[in-house]
Amino acid sequence: MKQSQKERSREERTFSFFENVWAVTRLIPKGRVTSYGAIAKYLGAAKSARTVGYALNACHGHKPKVPAHRVLNRNGMLSGKHHFGASDVMQKLLEKESIRVEKDTVVDFKKLFWDPMKELA
DNA sequence: TAACTGACTCGGC
DNA sequence: AGCCGAGCCAGTT
Known part of the structure; x- marks a missing residue:
C-alpha cells in the first residue's frame, strides 16, 4: 500500500506539487479553513506538509x-x-469571512475545519 | 553539486 | 507536558 502510493506520487508530482496544492486550496469554501497536513495527505504525501506551506x-x-x-x-x-x-492582513481576511481569530489562532478551528479527504472524497 | 532553508507534522523520550 | 530529531519537496546559495 505504502509502496504503491510512493510509485504513484512520483508521476503526479511531475505535474507540480505546487499546482496541486493551489488547486485544493482554491476549493476551500469561504468561511472554512484547513491545515497544511490535510492538504498534503490528500495529495498523497502526508509527510510533505512542509512543502505545502x-x-x-x-x-x-x-x-x-x-x-x-x-x-x-x-x-x-x-x-x-x-x-x-503586514502581520495582520491574514487575520483580517479571515475575519472578513466571519472567522474569529484570537491570539493568532482560529477560534472553533475544529468546527470550521475543512478536510479535503472527506469533502472531496 | 552539496548544503541550507522553510507558511509542518509525527513519534519517541 | 514539552523538547528533539527525522522525513518531505523545491528553490537558493
Missing part, C-alpha cells in the same frame, strides 16, 4: 487567487501571517 509561499501573485489565508497549521494557528506583508 512552501507552495503557498510561492503563490504570491499567482493567477486565480489562492486563498492561502484559509490554510493554517494543525493547531489552527496563523503560522504564515508573517508572509502576507
Whole structure:
C-alpha cells in the first residue's frame, strides 16, 4: 500500500506539487479553513506538509487567487501571517469571512475545519 | 553539486 | 507536558 502510493506520487508530482496544492486550496469554501497536513495527505504525501506551506509561499501573485489565508497549521494557528506583508492582513481576511481569530489562532478551528479527504472524497 | 532553508507534522523520550 | 530529531519537496546559495 505504502509502496504503491510512493510509485504513484512520483508521476503526479511531475505535474507540480505546487499546482496541486493551489488547486485544493482554491476549493476551500469561504468561511472554512484547513491545515497544511490535510492538504498534503490528500495529495498523497502526508509527510510533505512542509512543502505545502512552501507552495503557498510561492503563490504570491499567482493567477486565480489562492486563498492561502484559509490554510493554517494543525493547531489552527496563523503560522504564515508573517508572509502576507503586514502581520495582520491574514487575520483580517479571515475575519472578513466571519472567522474569529484570537491570539493568532482560529477560534472553533475544529468546527470550521475543512478536510479535503472527506469533502472531496 | 552539496548544503541550507522553510507558511509542518509525527513519534519517541 | 514539552523538547528533539527525522522525513518531505523545491528553490537558493
